[in-house]
Amino acid sequence: MPPDETAPPEEPRVRAARTKRERTRRALLESADALFGTRGWNQTRVEDVAAAAGVSPATAYNHFPTKHALIGTVYAPLIRPLALSAEQDRRTGRPVVDALSDQVRALSRTSARHRTLTAALGLAMLDYTARTTAPPDPQDQGDPRNLAPMTTAIEGLIEDGQRSGELRPFPPAVELSGIVINLLLVRSLNRPDETAEQTAEMLLTVMFGAVKPELLAGRGVDGRPFSGDE
Structure with a gap:
């Protein structure tokens, strides 16, 4: 289906926010992969994953609630x-x-x-x-x-x-x-x-x-x- 040419262009701020969110999610998943894959389940906390990804625990829980x-x-x-x-x-x-x-x-x-x-x-x-x-x-x-x-x-x-x-x-x-x-x-x-x-x-x-x-x-x-x- 062709794109709707009548739709207003996405605002730069909205596009930037989405890009940042996608980048953060990717960093969290990469860090989680590495930590779970080396430390295992019991020795890995969401807080550890957040630190490895360079974000706050609150940000990590915003992407992955558990x-x-x-x-x-x-x-x-x-x-x-x-x-x-x-x-x-x-x-x-x-x-x-x-x-x-x-x-x-x-x-x-x-x-x-x-x-x-x-x-x-x-x-x-x-x-x-x-x-x-x-x-x-x-x-x-x-x-x-x-x-x-x-x-x-x-x-x-x-x-x-x-x-x-x-x-x-x-x-x-x-x-x-x-x-x-x-x-x-x-x-x-x-x-x-x-x-x-x-x-x-x-x-x-x-x-x-x-x-x-x-x-x-x-x-x-x-x-x-x-x-x-x-």
Whole structure:
């Protein structure tokens, strides 16, 4: 749609204020990424992020009302490409086993590459869940589970496979995707030396063991169907 040529030009002061706000937000996210990624969840405060970004705590809270909202926003870009890949796979009808396998491996690589940040996100989600004692509310945009929706891509692919009969109908997609992501987050916290391949092996075994156990039969070495499998 062409721009409205009748609209009055933006005032310089308004444009400058918007540019400053965008620059401040970017600085906060970059600082938060660095601090959460090195110190973790418990050792990082919003005040620390504000100091690293060169702004006041009040300014930081004006952009991100809670630490939970801040880390969710930081992590979101890491999973966005995976969500887009899953959407493409679903749209083109790619075999669900292949699509799910690639999703899990990609998530495992992302987790390994950003292990401390991923562990921090897991603790943030656990803390938020404990505070709300409820599943995510889609309307709550301060919930890191909504801001960084790690289950969405896997859940959609499992739903497609269950609907087509390629995967067993139980556990439901929403439950199984949650199990897979929770296991990933826990392992990012308590398996600091685990490789992405080892994490993916465990997640794939749990996931397909539940909804496509025949895939595990006769595969792999020593009863490990996804060991070294790429």
